[in-house]
Amino acid sequence: MVRSSAPRVVKVLIVDDSAMVRKVLTMGLSSDRFIQVVGAASNPDTAWKMIQDLRPDVITLDVEMPEMDGISFLRAFLPKARIPTVMISAHTRDGAQTSIDAMEAGAVDIIPKPALAGLASGLPAMMADICARVRAAADAHVMLGRTHPSAPRAPLAARPSAPRAPRAAAGPEILALGSSTGGVQALGAILPMFPADCPPIVIVQHMPEAFTGPFANRLDGTCTVTVREAQDGDTVEPGCVLIAPGGKRHMEIVPNGRGYRIRLVEGPAVCFSRPSVDVLFNSVARLAGPNAVAAILTGMGRDGSAGLLAIRQAGGRTLAQDEETSVVYGMPMAAWENGAAEVALPLEDIPARMLAMLAQRPHRTELRA
Structure with missing residues (x-):
């Protein structure tokens, strides 16, 4: 399989009701030369219009928004526009539960949202991880719910492996x-x-x-x-x-x-x-x-x-x-x-x-x- 070694520029739309988080994500993602932030929306209505106008490659989506929560928005737009979506979630039990719902509904990744008080000191390390995951998300196959292809397909033939190491005594299964x-x-x-x-x-x-x-x-x-x-x-x-x-x-x-x-x-x-x-x-x-x-x-x-x-x-x-x-x-x-x-x-x-x-x-x- 031949794959291009030159990474493409990934167009990202940020959806978050917090102006501070939108600013931080915009600055951090824009620092990566292979990421272009094409827009930032504060609510689902604006986000849907921007999705249609800007055609982003990846969306970062806040789990908790006041007008419509992130998972409801995800379920509304994903069947219409299968754009890989990365959820931004707080370190709370409710945030974790909702994020898992979102992943089962088709989101491809979860990024924890740090407390705003720690954004300045932890921003470089946080954004390096976020940028890598957003770039990876651009190549993701969006799958709605838990559905996967069910038609039978022949498996790939195994390739030779490296020589086997000496076997130790086998433990239980x-x-x-x-x-x-x-x-x-x-x-x-x-x-x-x-x-x-x-x-x-x-x-x-x-x-x-x-x-x-x-x-x-x-x-x-x-x-x-x-x-x-x-x-x-x-x-x-x-x-x-x-x-x-x-x-x-x-x-x-x-x-x-x-x-x-x-x-x-x-x-x-x-x-x-x-x-x-x-x-x-x-x-x-x-x-x-x-x-x-x-x-x-x-x-x-x-x-x-x-x-x-x-x-x-x-x-x-x-x-x-x-x-x-x-x-x-x-x-x-x-x-x-x-x-x-x-x-x-x-x-x-x-x-x-x-x-x-x-x-x-x-x-x-x-x-x-």
């Missing part, structure tokens, strides 16, 4: 998933497909701090497996999905008798991410070896590709989401190009294939509850 942009929709679509008695599932989904807890609670209400935000020391058990807390620490598995437990560890960002998929996957490769099955889902960047390759080299089985069903084909593409993924599949085919791969392992070690 475990499934691992990594995702970023578009992952809220993707995980919401596939986790209900796993049976209540499935092997334990550990997940890193790139989300801001305070957002992964409400997200896990939302998933728990739609799945037969138990889903919760992981805590340090949690036992990894069959029928349970543990999602890494967003923000401050990495998540890995460590030995716990005949099974595993969760360890949350301090450390610098890996692939610009904390928690990092690579950190989790590397621990899965070390401990589970051939009794692990892992998949990289939609997301920007390369996080997870090295860890997925480590799992494959340790004898585990590996997959990546295909381009057609990915909101952003960054992380899965990296995992495909470095030989980490054995096969690339449509999103809806991944759960059944992961379980089938696990059942095919020659030396299975069950995890005892």
Whole structure:
């Protein structure tokens, strides 16, 4: 696949009822030479007119607006103009819940809104992250709700991987998933497909701090497996999905008798991410070896590709989401190009294939509850 190395200029429309936030976002986004702020609207009516007149590539949208909340506006305009939308959300429980609603409705990313008192001191670091995510959003495939293509498609043939590393003793069975942009929709679509008695599932989904807890609670209400935000020391058990807390620490598995437990560890960002998929996957490769099955889902960047390759080299089985069903084909593409993924599949085919791969392992070690 040939891709242009020259980035295009991304036209951005800012929608926020706060004049201060509009000013800060305009200044910060405009500092990136590959981003052009084409307008800033303070209310949904003005925003809709500007969408039609200016045809932006990306919209940043405030979750909480007085005349019409962000998710209502998103649901109104997205079916008419499928423009990738990044939600700007406060670090509150209500803000997190609404942001998750927005992601399920088709928003492609969430950016936390810092307190205005901290904008000046934290602006450079904040805007570097926001600019990167807005640029990535410009290439996102907007998918309304949780719908994904269901027509059967042949999987890509696997490319040769690097030579396998010496295999360590295999730990109990475990499934691992990594995702970023578009992952809220993707995980919401596939986790209900796993049976209540499935092997334990550990997940890193790139989300801001305070957002992964409400997200896990939302998933728990739609799945037969138990889903919760992981805590340090949690036992990894069959029928349970543990999602890494967003923000401050990495998540890995460590030995716990005949099974595993969760360890949350301090450390610098890996692939610009904390928690990092690579950190989790590397621990899965070390401990589970051939009794692990892992998949990289939609997301920007390369996080997870090295860890997925480590799992494959340790004898585990590996997959990546295909381009057609990915909101952003960054992380899965990296995992495909470095030989980490054995096969690339449509999103809806991944759960059944992961379980089938696990059942095919020659030396299975069950995890005892």
